[in-house]
Amino acid sequence: MSSPVLARPRPQYDAADLLTAYLPGSFYYSSRRGTLLADGVHAVVPAEPGTSRAQAAARALADARAAGLADPIVAGAVGFRPDDAASLVVPALVRRAPAPDGTATASAASVPVPAAWTVTPQPDPVDYAEAVRKALLHIETGDIDKVVLARALDVTADAPVSVPPLLARLTRADPAAHVFAVDVTAPGDPAARTLFGASPELLISRRGRTVTVNPLAGSRPRSADDAENRRRIDDLRTAAKDHAEHALVIRQVADVLRPFCSDLDVPAPEVVGTPTMWHLSTRITGTLDDPDDPGSSSLALAEALHPTPAVCGVPTTTARDVIADLEPASRGYYAGLVGWSGADGDGEWVVTIRCAEASGRSVRVHAGAGIVAGSDPEAELAETRAKFRTLLGALGVAE
Numbered sequence: 001m002s003s004p005v006l007a008r009p010r011p012q013y014d015a016a017d018l019l020t021a022y023l024p025g026s027f028y029y030s031s032r033r034g035t036l037l038a039d040g041v042h043a044v045v046p047a048e049p050g051t052s053r054a055q056a057a058a059r060a061l062a063d064a065r066a067a068g069l070a071d072p073i074v075a076g077a078v079g080f081r082p083d084d085a086a087s088l089v090v091p092a093l094v095r096r097a098p099a100p101d102g103t104a105t106a107s108a109a110s111v112p113v114p115a116a117w118t119v120t121p122q123p124d125p126v127d128y129a130e131a132v133r134k135a136l137l138h139i140e141t142g143d144i145d146k147v148v149l150a151r152a153l154d155v156t157a158d159a160p161v162s163v164p165p166l167l168a169r170l171t172r173a174d175p176a177a178h179v180f181a182v183d184v185t186a187p188g189d190p191a192a193r194t195l196f197g198a199s200p201e202l203l204i205s206r207r208g209r210t211v212t213v214n215p216l217a218g219s220r221p222r223s224a225d226d227a228e229n230r231r232r233i234d235d236l237r238t239a240a241k242d243h244a245e246h247a248l249v250i251r252q253v254a255d256v257l258r259p260f261c262s263d264l265d266v267p268a269p270e271v272v273g274t275p276t277m278w279h280l281s282t283r284i285t286g287t288l289d290d291p292d293d294p295g296s297s298s299l300a301l302a303e304a305l306h307p308t309p310a311v312c313g314v315p316t317t318t319a320r321d322v323i324a325d326l327e328p329a330s331r332g333y334y335a336g337l338v339g340w341s342g343a344d345g346d347g348e349w350v351v352t353i354r355c356a357e358a359s360g361r362s363v364r365v366h367a368g369a370g371i372v373a374g375s376d377p378e379a380e381l382a383e384t385r386a387k388f389r390t391l392l393g394a395l396g397v398a399e
């Protein structure tokens, strides 16, 4: 006679439970694929600048399995430049839930955030427009075809900033966004530092053999007026400059993925909306040749794709040098990647945009815009202003 199987049922959570359970120091990630909350540190993934984070992650996952951790994942964020920091760990505890449904987070979202803020642009908007003019000279002389120039807002509150209600507000504003929070405290930081945001841009999602990437490039701000939005969508659908900017991204992304895939579907771009922006978007899908190859894990593919011309430029190395020259401060984690990868290679990574870093009473919010031939400095400045609205709206900061 067979003995009865004693199985301890897995607790069932919904997205709101995980959002409520989020504490500073946790890793939180939600998207249409589901919600994930990771706590504690089983192991830190060593992140020597310039080395392969995917290889270090694969070793850490193998060690975690050997140590008896069930279904380990690597989760965290990697900075923009190869010499920027990364914050990747194998968490001790991972809880999962279905995707947020847009209603479940209402109570957390109603927690008040600080009321009084001062906002300091970095650099001054006039200097940003001047940097765009200089970038256009690089394009005219043929050094580069495209560069993404970013700026920041330093927002200081009258009280310490609490990240959980901000995550709830970002989720409520756009349940389809990839909402994330990662502890990025570095040695010597006077207070804990959290990278958080609501990225619309999927760098790579992998399930078994299937990979999906969704580059965005070419934008218009969303208006409060429906007729004006229809006009802006039509304009974006037909604008040669935006399609050229978008095509540069798609070409590079497809070229990187093709060697890993037995087939790759690259449809025509369409216009997609976020609560603050309209973007040209191409949802590319591929079938991996060899999903068991460690070079085809979601983090390895994310590393191969990064930085796409949606955040850097064409050609990559020269564009990165132009960014270092024209942006006054290091990007750090902005325009890097954030997400998770499992021991089987599946996972999801997004481009770290529509994001901010919070520490104590300070929040640094980032936004960038793609510059190509035909870009207008004032329009690019306005585009970054519109992109800031995702985070400023959650913070309750008036423009």
Ligand SMILES: C=C(O[C@H]1C=CC=C(C(=O)O)[C@@H]1O)C(=O)O
Pocket (backbone or CB within 6 Å): 148, 150, 201, 216, 217, 218, 219, 279, 309, 310, 311, 353, 354, 366, 367, 368, 369, 370, 371, 387
């Ligand atoms: C670099 C950013 O956006 C990228 C993603 C979508 C559209 C973009 C654009 O039209 O320039 C950017 O490539 C940002 O939000 O900071």
